[in-house]
Amino acid sequence: MSSSRLQPPDQEESEISIFGPGYGEAIALHIGQGQWILIDSCLDPRSGKPASLDYLHQLDIDVSQAVRLIVATHWHDDHVRGMSTLVDECRNANFAISGALMSKEFLSLINLYSKHAVFVSSGLNEFVSIFQLLDARKQHGTLLNSPSLACPDRVLYNEPISLSTGKVQVRLYSLSPSDSAMIRAVIDFAQRSPTTGEHKRRITSPTPNHASVVLWLEIDGQTTLLGADLERTADPKAGWTVILDDSVVISGKAAVFKVPHHGAESAHEPRVWSELLSEYPIAILSPFTLGDTFLPTREDVRRLISLTPRAYITATPVERRYRWTNKVVREFVQDVTLDMRNVHSGWGHIRLRRSMSPKDASYRVELFGDATQLKAEMWSN
Amino acid sequence: MDNLSAVAEDIRPDATVRFYSDPGTVERKFSTDEIVYAPNYGDADRTEVRRGNGASDGLHIDLGQFLPLVPPSPDGREYFRAMQKWEGYVIQVGKDTFTARLVSIVGEGPDQESEIYVEEVAPDDRLLIEPGAVFYWSIGYLDRPSGRLRASILRFRRLPVWTKRELEDAAAKADEMRGLLDVE
Numbered sequence: 001m002s003s004s005r006l007q008p009p010d011q012e013e014s015e016i017s018i019f020g021p022g023y024g025e026a027i028a029l030h031i032g033q034g035q036w037i038l039i040d041s042c043l044d045p046r047s048g049k050p051a052s053l054d055y056l057h058q059l060d061i062d063v064s065q066a067v068r069l070i071v072a073t074h075w076h077d078d079h080v081r082g083m084s085t086l087v088d089e090c091r092n093a094n095f096a097i098s099g100a101l102m103s104k105e106f107l108s109l110i111n112l113y114s115k116h117a118v119f120v121s122s123g124l125n126e127f128v129s130i131f132q133l134l135d136a137r138k139q140h141g142t143l144l145n146s147p148s149l150a151c152p153d154r155v156l157y158n159e160p161i162s163l164s165t166g167k168v169q170v171r172l173y174s175l176s177p178s179d180s181a182m183i184r185a186v187i188d189f190a191q192r193s194p195t196t197g198e199h200k201r202r203i204t205s206p207t208p209n210h211a212s213v214v215l216w217l218e219i220d221g222q223t224t225l226l227g228a229d230l231e232r233t234a235d236p237k238a239g240w241t242v243i244l245d246d247s248v249v250i251s252g253k254a255a256v257f258k259v260p261h262h263g264a265e266s267a268h269e270p271r272v273w274s275e276l277l278s279e280y281p282i283a284i285l286s287p288f289t290l291g292d293t294f295l296p297t298r299e300d301v302r303r304l305i306s307l308t309p310r311a312y313i314t315a316t317p318v319e320r321r322y323r324w325t326n327k328v329v330r331e332f333v334q335d336v337t338l339d340m341r342n343v344h345s346g347w348g349h350i351r352l353r354r355s356m357s358p359k360d361a362s363y364r365v366e367l368f369g370d371a372t373q374l375k376a377e378m379w380s381n
Numbered sequence: 382m383d384n385l386s387a388v389a390e391d392i393r394p395d396a397t398v399r400f401y402s403d404p405g406t407v408e409r410k411f412s413t414d415e416i417v418y419a420p421n422y423g424d425a426d427r428t429e430v431r432r433g434n435g436a437s438d439g440l441h442i443d444l445g446q447f448l449p450l451v452p453p454s455p456d457g458r459e460y461f462r463a464m465q466k467w468e469g470y471v472i473q474v475g476k477d478t479f480t481a482r483l484v485s486i487v488g489e490g491p492d493q494e495s496e497i498y499v500e501e502v503a504p505d506d507r508l509l510i511e512p513g514a515v516f517y518w519s520i521g522y523l524d525r526p527s528g529r530l531r532a533s534i535l536r537f538r539r540l541p542v543w544t545k546r547e548l549e550d551a552a553a554k555a556d557e558m559r560g561l562l563d564v565e
Contacts, residue, residue, distance in 0.1 A: 023492075045491055045492075102558075102559065102561075102562060104552070104555045104556065104559065107554070107555035107558045107559065108548075108551045108552050108554075108555040109551075111550070111551035111554040111555055111558075112543070112547065112548070112551040131558045131561065134561050135557075135558070135560075135561060138560075138561060143561075146561055146562045146563065147561060147562070149562075193548075194543045194548070195543065195548075196542075196543055196544060196545045196548060197542050197543065198542060198543050199540055199541075199542050199543075200540035200541060200542070200543060201511070201513035201514055201515065201540060202470045202513040202514070202515055203513065289494070290472060290494075291472040291473045291480045291494070292473065292480070322490050322491060322493065324465075324489070324490065325489060326464055326465065326488070326489075328464060328520060328521075328522075328531055329464060329465045329488065329520050332520045332531075332533045333520075335533075336497060336498060336501045336518075336533055336535070337495045337496055337497050337498070338478050338496040338497070338498060339495065339496040340493055340494070340495040340496070341493065341494055341495075342491050342492070342493060342494075343482065343491065343492040343493060343494050344491060344492065
């Protein structure tokens with residue numbers, strides 16, 4: 001990894017960083033003057049630490065002061081691992097989540113599945129730890145604000161930044177989930193709640209996820225669209241359609257797009273590209289593997305690179321196998337399994353930086369680890 | 382702390398037992414008088430661990446937790462030593478195989494995704510193979526007076542049922558958490 005990765009951004013430089021190990025995603029935004037916003041969390045498989053926090057530590061940033069906001073876009077394991085550590089260390093950051101995740105149905109669910117630990121690494125435990133941390137702060141009178149509940153057109157962050165050329169406003173809006181999506185999510189949580197006498201088992205994540213929090217970042221007229229895992233839906237009052245039809249806070253077109261749901265076709269809405277994004281935006285994404293699902297597929301990659309030549313991914317979803325050092329283990333693995341592969345297909349970091357002055361400065365793209373530009377020939381699936 | 386789930390790495394007089402709790406992980410060694418073995422549930426490789434003399438620093442072990450381990454023989458002359466052990470959960474179920482996520486809890490290696498032959502699961506456990514089901518897979522040596530055997534043991538957890546009280550407690554806790562929305 002290049003040593004220049006450890007160079008923090010200038011005070012008047014904005015940054016969009018996305019980290020992805022092959023199963024997981026996290027984003028760090030530098031909004032100027034040493035202020036940061038963190039979105040979702042995943043673990044760096046090499047260190048086992050939350051990727052975005054580890055990065056800020058390496059940049060020698062005091063996260064307790066520098067991080068102003070943490071956003072959890074949804075509750076899937078691949079987006080929340082290590083998030084309680086973020087909340088713990090970033091003591092002065094506000095916390096924002098989908099309103100669906102403060103519903104009694106979801107909170108009951110996480111209390112059930114964390115208290116009666118069914119699996120050591122369940123992401124649900126993260127939420128219980130987060131709420132315990134926030135509750136402890138509330139008891140001690142140190143909780144700055146209640147969690148912000150993301151919904152269409154809500155301002156999650158709105159502060160000025162002083163540049164040498166004057167003050168500029170930084171605004172982060174949530175564009176989702178819609179009322180309809182939230183109601184569906186709460187019904188889904190209720191349906192997932194176990195009943196008396198039912199055997200315990202690990203809870204599985206719902207797909208598709210229509211209650212994901214899409215974000216719109218504005219810094220002095222420069223905009224970024226962060227698509228979380230939001231997918232298309234036939235319901236005109238949910239998914240991307242309701243954002244496109246009803247949002248009143250979107251102005252201009254975004255130059256950077258975090259592609260939703262790891263580039264899956266189910267999350268591709270052509271109107272997003274024509275109505276919300278500038279021509280040939282920078283598209284960034286992370287891969288995803290679970291069971292027989294590998295994202296993005298070869299077709300997804302072809303579609304993305306037909307829309308923009310500037311598409312980048314944190315790692316290619318290639319299968320990687322671990323070489324067991326113990327001969328007995330190696331032999332049993334061969335006998336007992338038809339296939340065995342690493343969950344993580346690599347680890348990478350895409351970093352976009354641009355000067356905030358002049359306001360129309362272009363982004364500098366830097367790729368670290370396994371991050372690479374999207375090319376169709378790289379895909380085997 | 383209460384309602385801890387316990388995973389014994391191997392059961393010997395100096396067994397290390399790791400407790401996964403909320404929050405964090407507690408790991409400590411137990412002497413044999415602190416752990417009671419009750420390997421009388423029909424299957425030779427399943428046992429129950431519970432607190433023996435109560436001298437365990439306030440730790441409470443859920444009596445309903447069954448551990449997929451080979452218990453020691455009554456005379457202590459036979460034991461299973463795990464070189465590698467994973468905790469896994471089922472993602473998808475096929476005809477002859479099932480796909481699972483594995484997290485190493487003893488031994489080496491990053492998280493794995495594996496397609497495992499159903500025939501490697503004990504017949505009694507096969508009905509338990511369904512999405513979300515949790516199992517343990519251990520690879521190691523079974524040491525006996527007659528010699529050492531290589532062994533792979535894959536056992537599904539027989540988790541207890543949800544009780545009315547657990548569901549009510551979770552709902553009450555959820556109400557408390559919603560109080561976070563009322564910060565002045």
